[in-house]
Amino acid sequence: MNKEVVAHIENLEHTYSSGHKALIDINLDIYKQEITAIIGQNGSGKTTLSKHFNGLLRPTAGKIFVNGKDVASRRVSEMAREVGYVFQNPNYQLFCPTVLEEIRFGLKNLKLSDEEIKARSREVIEEFDLRGMVKKQPVTLSSGSKKIVALASVYAMDPEILFLDEPTTGQDQYGKTKLGLLSRKMKQLGKTIIIISHDMDFVAEYADRVIVMNESRVILDGTPADVFSNEEVMKTAHIMPPQIYAIGNHIHAVSSETRLSVMELAKVLAEGDYCL
Numbered sequence: 001m002n003k004e005v006v007a008h009i010e011n012l013e014h015t016y017s018s019g020h021k022a023l024i025d026i027n028l029d030i031y032k033q034e035i036t037a038i039i040g041q042n043g044s045g046k047t048t049l050s051k052h053f054n055g056l057l058r059p060t061a062g063k064i065f066v067n068g069k070d071v072a073s074r075r076v077s078e079m080a081r082e083v084g085y086v087f088q089n090p091n092y093q094l095f096c097p098t099v100l101e102e103i104r105f106g107l108k109n110l111k112l113s114d115e116e117i118k119a120r121s122r123e124v125i126e127e128f129d130l131r132g133m134v135k136k137q138p139v140t141l142s143s144g145s146k147k148i149v150a151l152a153s154v155y156a157m158d159p160e161i162l163f164l165d166e167p168t169t170g171q172d173q174y175g176k177t178k179l180g181l182l183s184r185k186m187k188q189l190g191k192t193i194i195i196i197s198h199d200m201d202f203v204a205e206y207a208d209r210v211i212v213m214n215e216s217r218v219i220l221d222g223t224p225a226d227v228f229s230n231e232e233v234m235k236t237a238h239i240m241p242p243q244i245y246a247i248g249n250h251i252h253a254v255s256s257e258t259r260l261s262v263m264e265l266a267k268v269l270a271e272g273d274y275c276l
């Protein structure tokens, strides 16, 4: 199956006015209906890269295209319809008196008719299972529910690409699983998800593709299995891969030369088809 490109990045560079080169020679395609994770240690350039998708930051060299259009020629307000952001701290994103109004807020800004706003918010409330909390005040919700409401309110505006910046910060296991499953659901509903995260277990579980950044450059791009089993790159980027990959690196499937995903490793172990 041919993958559809939703964002194309060509020789992108960003140098801040301080003189710091935060992005160097970035070349990437982002594919529709994939969950792509961007990982890398603090200061490696992840947020700087994400801000180029909606024009909040402009390239100092190179280009970025979203849906085939050069972002340089478009306003940030225009791009907001195509690229949505869910910030690390939902408290900065939630300000309406009720969850329902929160979901409808963005839709009103899109100048949809009352009928359309009602229909779309009903749909999102169903999809995100928010029926029980529509009348609640967002600030009174648990940290997990706040995150889900923030995600739902961005998703409601129907952007092509959704950025989730550190989605699992402050979440317990239940909250993480819920966010992971919702990401998969949004993907099935046609969305392209980009997750910026330091939570390697979450990335290993839910990402289709992992992009590793280090010192302003992309140093590896591949499946979670490819990336987490690359001990050299993990060391360079100061990333601790999920434990399961550390085990996998020392177990070789008798029948396979390739790196193993978590599920494949479980299968190999269950079948006893390995050597140490």
Ligand SMILES: Nc1ncnc2c1ncn2[C@@H]1O[C@H](COP(=O)(O)OP(=O)(O)OP(=O)(O)O)[C@@H](O)[C@H]1O
Pocket (backbone or CB within 6 Å): 016, 017, 018, 020, 022, 040, 041, 042, 043, 044, 045, 046, 047, 048, 049
């Ligand atoms: N407005 C700015 N002016 C100058 N330098 C900046 C600015 N914003 C970020 N930087 C620098 O650019 C580099 C990349 O920062 P960025 O925020 O993109 O990293 P990050 O990978 O998102 O890090 P984190 O994991 O901590 O969120 C860092 O060295 C940072 O100090």
Ligand SMILES: [Mg+2]
Pocket (backbone or CB within 6 Å): 046, 047, 048
């Ligand atoms: Mg960041």
